[in-house]
Amino acid sequence: MMSSDALVFVIDDDQSMRKSLARLLDAAHYKTEMFTSASDFLLRSACAGPSCVIVDVKMPGLNGIAFQEFLIQHSRDEQLIFITAHGDIPMCAKAMKAGAVDFLPKPFKPNQLLESVERALARSTEQLFRASERDHARALLQRLTPREYEVMELVATGLLNKQVGGELGMAEKTVKTHRAHMMQKLRITSVAELMVILQKAEVTPPVRPGLRPDCIPSA
Amino acid sequence: MSWVTVIWWMSAGACLTLAFLQFVVWWRNRAAQANLAFSILAVAVAAFAALELALMQAETPEQLGTVARWIHVPAWVIVASLVAFVRLYLGAGRRWLAWTVIGARTLSLILNFVFSPNINYRQITPLRHISFLGESVSIPTGVPNPWMLVAQSSLLLLVIFVIDAAISVWRRGDRRRAVMVGGSIVFFAVTASAQSLAVTWQIISMPLTVSLFFQGLVAVVAWELSYDVVRAASLARRLQASEAGLREFEERVTLAADAARLGVWEFDTDTSRLWVSDKVRELFQFPREIEISYHEFQQRVHPDDRVARDQVAQNAIQNQTDYEIEYRVVLPDGKVRWMAGRGRCLPAGDGKSTRLLGVTMDITKRKQAEELFELATEASPSGTLLADDQGRIVLVNAHVEELFGYRRDELIGKTVEFLLPERFGASHGIDRSNFFGAPEARAMGEGRELFGRRKDGSEFPVEIGLNPIQTPHGLVVLASIVDISERLAAEEVARRSRQQVELLSRVSLLGEMTASLAHELNQPLAAIVNNATAATQYLEQGRLDAEQLREILADVVEDARRARDIMANVRSAIKKGAAIRGRINLNDVVKAITHMIQPDAIAHVCKIRTFLAPQLPLIEGDPIQIQQAVTNLVRNALDAMRDAPASRRIVEIATHYNGDGAIGVAVRDFGAGISEITRQRLFEQFFTTKEDGLGMGLAIVRSIVEAHGGTITADNAEGGGARFYFRLPVTAEVLA
Missing domain, CATH: 1.20.1070 (Rhopdopsin 7-helix transmembrane proteins)
Structure with missing residues (x-):
């Protein structure tokens, strides 16, 4: 069971459906918010805590699938659970590929829905955690000067100080100084730790010079 | 002395x-x-x-x-x-x-x-x-x-x-x-x-x-x-007088010959001298005042016709007879003209020398017309046959040869029955005399299938159009013969595929109906399950109070009633044969029908035009029934134009919406329209103007329209033809 600050949004044009879902989720101790249309939901500011959206596929105005596309286009990462009275397989496949948590045909078993909600909220929580770690790692990396960042990138590819100097046209000694500052600023002691930070920051891993795919000599 | x-x-x-x-x-x-x-x-x-x-x-x-x-x-x-x-x-x-x-x-x-x-x-x-x-x-x-x-x-x-x-x-x-x-x-x-x-x-x-x-x-x-x-001397005087008369006569003859564009000439066989009238000089483009020899005359004749023309003339001289021939001449400017020549050999007074008298006429125009006619006949895409009032074949084109497998010369002079199977032959003679009794352009053997018989005895279905032509030599009939076996086969294919399309559209409608039924039913069912599950949860958690339970139960009852209503609707729909309520875009219905009825329209040689109002609100109703209603109207329109010229065979389907709460659909044809008597009984059951009609089509349309809360009217449209117009109320929600 997730923390009580988790929010479940329901978007459905059918009033009785909304009402029954509100009760079901309330009975499962979820906080809920009801919307009669997808556009109503988009008027609400994004939720900071873990959340998920239960959305009806067939609705007047913006339908479920179009709503999902809109979110992806605007880089919103709400976890979506689709419910539908007459979904078909292509529609389902499309929604799942696009990252939906589940696609439930009505009538669904209430537990099925609740499990999906649980999963969606877990994904949401994890997402939030990853986002905070990413933000932290990015904040550390932003402390580096441009020169230190260049050195860091080459070090991350496994080059020796001498090689880094050669690449950047500086003395080995200077490289050592930049490297030390870099390690200090990132509060790390090894290259392995550097790699973890880069991963968390979701930065594209640097490529070692001479090993770029277009430079690999053919056998 | x-x-x-x-x-x-x-x-x-x-x-x-x-x-x-x-x-x-x-x-x-x-x-x-x-x-x-x-x-x-x-x-x-x-x-x-x-x-x-x-x-x-x-x-x-x-x-x-x-x-x-x-x-x-x-x-x-x-x-x-x-x-x-x-x-x-x-x-x-x-x-x-x-x-x-x-x-x-x-x-x-x-x-x-x-x-x-x-x-x-x-x-x-x-x-x-x-x-x-x-x-x-x-x-x-x-x-x-x-x-x-x-x-x-x-x-x-x-x-x-x-x-x-x-x-x-x-x-x-x-x-x-x-x-x-x-x-x-x-x-x-x-x-x-x-x-x-x-x-x-x-x-x-x-x-x-x-x-x-x-x-x-x-x-x-x-x-x-x-x-x-x-x-x-007295003879000479009389001769002089008669010569004057003769000259006058000659002038008259010359005038008449000129008026008739006849060139006159005379050839003396003894002296081989040729005298020609000015008209001949004009026709053959000989300079005036210069004597022309028979050889020079012959040189003007087209090389292909030269020998034949000379032969008939020589033959006439030898046997002292007449001759008639049509030949071409090549004029100095290179133009080719057609001439008709007639000659008569006259023995001279003393019984020894003979004269050949002749007239020549330019018949180029006639020949060109003949050639044109022959070319047109040959170029005709259908088999073309010309028969005289005795039914004898006078002319056929290459298509007829191809169709029947006979050579041209095997057909000329035969009666047309020769090309029909024997079982038609006897009655055809009677038909033919009837046709000549009241000749008018028509299709042969209307109302029954006609067959032609090939040389090898095999038969093939044909369509024959008859056109009487009044000529100076009497009435002739121009018959155009089309082998319709391919068309019949194509029609059969079209009929089958139309059946399939109808079946498919029925099936797909059934599928849509099921889907819509599922949607309608699943909604309240899901809600009931949710409510019941929630109530159970609340109960387990011990936080269910009586008020909340009553609310939940009221909702469950409401959803259950909704489901029951849907089911009842379905049952009555099934009982009536339809009556599934759904939201319908009438433009979609019209588009679907236009597509579905296309094979019928092609079979009727008819165009279907649609005029769809943009952004039509939905109506609530049974899609199958609405489709049925519009289809009936369109089929009626097609049938109404059976006798209309092909250029007028158009069905117009239009949707209207002017925001007053009802959508109008008009189906208009360009047929004969509706008579006043017919109009009064138009929508009655079992009333029909069609020979094979049941009188149900419009009755069904009216009951469907009225079942959807609409009205239907029929009137004659401006510019001819009937116009059926029905109005269906827009869904209340849309209006709200």
């Missing part, structure tokens, strides 16, 4: 004058040989007269004998020229007799010179002088020569010859001439001989005056000849 001298010289002079005149006549017209013969005769008579005078004035018996001997020369000439004159002038007399006369006379002339002093006398003893016309003239006395009979017999033969010739002229009908010429010759010849005999045999005592008799003969013949001249 004595009387004798005066008379003899005068008569000789008269003879010479007549001779000169007739000689001039002959000189002018060499064909007038009779005049020449007369001229010689007259000269001979003059000579005879002169010698006779010498005879009378002879001093010695020797002198007399010599003159009497020489007198036989003009006598011979007289006889010979008389014979020739009779032959030439009368155109009669036996040839052998003529020669006998001349032969006998010649013999006497020879004997005359053999005997001394002449044929008349053996010996001339002293002359006697007697008084004649108050003058002393010498007459011979002596021993007559019996050979003299030869000379006399020649005169007798001459008489016989002339009588014979006169008889045949008499018989020929020219009695005047027979009497005048024949009679005078006989009379004067007989009297002359008699006188000479009497004188010679000294029966009478007078000098020889034979020349006077001959002068009488000359006078009579001269009279006869001048009568001819007078007659010829």
Whole structure:
């Protein structure tokens, strides 16, 4: 069971459906918010805590699938659970590929829905955690000067100080100084730790010079 | 001067004058040989007269004998020229007799010179002088020569010859001439001989005056000849008059020929001279005033037709017949024209030379029209056949050959029944006479399937259109024959695929219906389950109060009722055959129908046009029923235009919405429209104007429209045709 600050949004044009879902989720101790249309939901500011959206596929105005596309286009990462009275397989496949948590045909078993909600909220929580770690790692990396960042990138590819100097046209000694500052600023002691930070920051891993795919000599 | 001298010289002079005149006549017209013969005769008579005078004035018996001997020369000439004159002038007399006369006379002339002093006398003893016309003239006395009979017999033969010739002229009908010429010759010849005999045999005592008799003969013949001249002059006058008439006639003929654009020509086979009218020169583009030879004329004829044209002309000349031919000519400017030529060979008056008379007409336009007609017939995409009022085939095009497998020449002249299966043949003869009784363009054998029979006996379905054509030679029928086996096959395929489409659309509608049913039912069912589950949870958590439970249960009941209503609706729909309520976009319905009914429209050679109102609100209703209603109206529209010309066969389907809460759908055709009587009963059940109709279509439409809370009307549209218009209320929610 997730923390009580988790929010479940329901978007459905059918009033009785909304009402029954509100009760079901309330009975499962979820906080809920009801919307009669997808556009109503988009008027609400994004939720900071873990959340998920239960959305009806067939609705007047913006339908479920179009709503999902809109979110992806605007880089919103709400976890979506689709419910539908007459979904078909292509529609389902499309929604799942696009990252939906589940696609439930009505009538669904209430537990099925609740499990999906649980999963969606877990994904949401994890997402939030990853986002905070990413933000932290990015904040550390932003402390580096441009020169230190260049050195860091080459070090991350496994080059020796001498090689880094050669690449950047500086003395080995200077490289050592930049490297030390870099390690200090990132509060790390090894290259392995550097790699973890880069991963968390979701930065594209640097490529070692001479090993770029277009430079690999053919056998 | 004595009387004798005066008379003899005068008569000789008269003879010479007549001779000169007739000689001039002959000189002018060499064909007038009779005049020449007369001229010689007259000269001979003059000579005879002169010698006779010498005879009378002879001093010695020797002198007399010599003159009497020489007198036989003009006598011979007289006889010979008389014979020739009779032959030439009368155109009669036996040839052998003529020669006998001349032969006998010649013999006497020879004997005359053999005997001394002449044929008349053996010996001339002293002359006697007697008084004649108050003058002393010498007459011979002596021993007559019996050979003299030869000379006399020649005169007798001459008489016989002339009588014979006169008889045949008499018989020929020219009695005047027979009497005048024949009679005078006989009379004067007989009297002359008699006188000479009497004188010679000294029966009478007078000098020889034979020349006077001959002068009488000359006078009579001269009279006869001048009568001819007078007659010829009057003939010439009459000829002149008739020539003027002839010229007038000729002018008229020329005018008529010109008006008819007829070129006239004449060809003389003896002289090979060709005379052509100005029109011929114009037609053949020959320069004026220059004589044209037959060869030049032939050169104008198209090389391909040249031999044929020459052959018919030569044939006509040989057999003295007529001919007709159509040929092409190549003009100097290179243009080719078609000519129709007709000729007639006329024997000339004398039965020897012949003339070929002909007319020529430019028939290029007609030929071009014929060619055009043939080309058009050949180019016709269907089999084309021309038959006369007896049903005999006059013309076919290549398609007919192809369709039936016969060659053209195997069909021409056969009756059209030849191309039909035998089971049609007998009745077709009757059909044909009916057609000619009331000829009008129509399709043959309307209402039943027609078959053609190929050469190999196989049959194939055909469609035959008949067009009567009134020609100057009577009524002919132009039949166009189309092999419709492919079309029938295509129609069969189209019919099947239409059935399939209908089936498919039914199936897909059923699928949609099921889907919509599922949606409708699942919604309340899901809500019920959710509510029940929530209630259970609350109960387990011990936080369910009575108020909340009542609310939940009320909602469950509401959802359950909703589900029951849906089910009830479905049941009634199934019972009625439909009545599934859904939200319908009438534009979609119209589009679906346009698509579905397309095969029918093609079969009816009809276009369907749609005029869809943009952004149509939805209506609530049964999609299948609404579709059924519109389909019925469109089918009715198609049927209503069966007899309309193809260009007018259009069905217009339009949707209207002007925001007043109802959507209008109009289906309009361009057929005959609706009569007032029909309109009153239009929507009644079992009322129909179609032969095979049930009278259900519009009744169903009305019940569907009314079941959806709508209304339907029918009226005649502007510009002809019927217009059905129904209005259906828009869904309340949409309006809200």
